[in-house]
Amino acid sequence: MKNPTIEKETRMYLFDLTNTALENGFKADDSWELVLGTEAQKTKIQKDYYPAVTAKIFGEIALPVYYTIKSRLHQPLNTIEQGLDVKTVLKDHLNYVIAYNPKRQRR
Incomplete structure (x- = not known):
């Protein structure tokens, strides 16, 4: 049985991504870059890119929410993401799922 909390968080985040993409006129070739990061990484990405969609998890x-979001966006995990475990996520304070479009830098 799936964890209802993971499913709920995933659905809410994907809903926010879809709405943000629509509100900001994303085209078919626009995509989200997804990061599981710290508060400092969240702040830097929000400063450098618009829009950025963040959620504190x-x-x-x-980690399961992040992996589920990546899967639903049809994005493969990179080598670093594949090596993550819950212990590392907790130790390194990777509490934020952050999405941004690398083509949409703030000027």
Whole structure:
């Protein structure tokens, strides 16, 4: 059985991504770059890119939520992401799922 909390967080985040893309006129070739990061990374990405969609995900569900979002966006995991575990996520304070479009830098 799927974890309802993971499913809920995933659905809410994907809903926000879809709405933000529509509100900002994303074209078919526009895509989201997804990061599981710290508060400092979130702040830097929000400063450098617009729009950026962030969500704070707590504790042990951060990694499964991130993996589920990546999967639903049909984005493969890179080598670093494949090596992550819950212990590392908690130790390194990787509490934020952050999405941004690399083609949309702030000027």
